[in-house]
Amino acid sequence: MFKSPFKTTRSNWSTSLSTVVGMTLTLTMLGLISLLYLFGEKWQEQLREQVLVQVFLEKDMDETAISRVKKQLEAQPYTKLADYVTAEKASQSMEEELGEEFVDFLGYLPIPPSIDLQLEPQYASLDSLNWIAEDIGSVEGVTEVEYQKVLLGKLEENLRRASLPLLVLAGLLLLIAIALINNTIRLSIFSRRFIIKSMQLVGATRGFIRRPFIRKGVWYGIIAGILAFAVIVGLMALFRKMSSNMLEAIDIFTFAKLFGIVVLLGILIAWVSTHFAVNKYIRLRQDQLY
Secondary structure, three states, X not given: OOOOOOOOOHHHHHHHHHHHHHHHHHHHHHHHHHHHHHHHHHHHHHHXXXXXXXXXXXXXXXXXXXXXXXXXXXXXXXXXXXXXXXXXXXXXXXXXXXOOOOHHHHOOOOOOOEEEEEEOHHHOOHHXXXXXXXXXXXXXXXXXXXXXXXXXXXXXXXXXXXXXXXXXXXXXXXXXXXXXXXXXXXXXXXXXXXXXXXXXXXXXXXHHXXXXXXXXXXXXXXXXXXHHHHHHHHHHHHHHHHOOOOOOOOOHHHHHHHHHHHHHHHHHHHHHHHHHHHHHHHHOOHHHOO
């Protein structure tokens, strides 16, 4: 009879604990990288939501025609919110910005009525806005379409500059994390190399030998992922005491995505590492085990 890899002994508990702790620390690092990515994604989405498209209408349009244009724009997939701005409101806002009253002096409202469009984030780019402006301009009653080309161009340029270094850093840290988890699992299985060889000697197939180790490795990944997520949440709660708006940009959905990323990474890396580690010791001759 060979010794079961799941037999509860002090040595097994020590090995399991050190494996889970090592994986937890590494997954915490990966989770922090993922959190940084989610922060950036959320921040980028918020910036793009601030992009406004001003749709100027004909001055003599009646309320029915304006309502028709507004409904037509609201029905478009790129529109998140459409806000009708009367000529009076637009002129009053301009007077407040300039600090001068010019409407009474001119005797008429110089700014035509308009509809301010807030776009869906995925459409708030220069490439999309070029064809969106053409599409809106073809609507009956629309005289002009304006959007902040210079500001949007600078936004996209800055996002590109910031994304490349972060992607390189994330890639390097991911490789380091995978190597650390792989090494931790290989050390864990090293202590059971004689059990693997004993199972092989009594006729067990490779799949049968791998199965219990992979199952246990996956459980390590799940436990380490949950613990890593708890550590990350604890760190965020700690930083929130220093900065009250630390968690304002993160909602429940973002937390759920972070939890899924960390746990799935733990399961995937543990499964792959365990598979290759067990295969290594299966291929070894008995004299190479010492």
